[in-house]
Amino acid sequence: MAWTSVLAIYLLFWVMAAFLLLPFGVRTHDEMGVQKVPGQADSAPANFRPRRLVVRATVLAAVLTALYVANYVNGWVTLDSLSFIPTPEVNEHP
Template structure:
């Protein structure tokens, strides 16, 4: 597998990981007891921290990419194994 393929797979895992991690740890103004801005949605986050999402997505996608490449090299789960499930 070429390094460009690994980089592309890492990027795909990173984007998916970022979307998965977005709702964790976010609280609304009501949950934190902070006054809302007039016209603000009730569900708007009060403590959104994008750096935390970026770091978490980077670590999670690195682990998932490492597992993917290890599976590719060692052949732990093949397409034949997946087709045998059906």
Template sequence: MAWTSILAIYFLIWVMSAFMLLPFGVRTADEAGIAKVPGQADSAPVSFRPGKIAVRATVIAAVLTSLFVLNFEYGWVSADDINIFAQRPAA
């Protein structure tokens, strides 16, 4: 597998991980016991920490990309293994 393909897969997994991590650890003003700013949405987070999300997404993306590349190299799980409609030979 080319390094550019690995980089593209890493980027896609990183973006997916970052979006999936966004709702975790978010506290609203009501939950934190802080007064709201006039016009603030009830669901607005008290403190948004994009750096923390980026670090977590980086670690998760590195692990998942490594597993993907290793699976590609060693063929642990193939498309035939996950295709439930494939014809299986009789045992």
């Protein structure tokens, strides 16, 4: 597998991990007891930490990419192993 393919897969996993981790650990102003700005949405986060999100997404994407590449090299899970519908047998004589 080319390194550019690994990089592209890593970036896809990174974006997926960032969106997956986005709501975890975030609290609203009401939950933290902080005063809201006039016109602010009730669901707006009060403690959003983008640096922490980037670090967590980077680590998760690295782990997922390593598992993906290891599976690609070793062939642990293939398309044949994911096929749950049996293929019909072909009868040559009608």
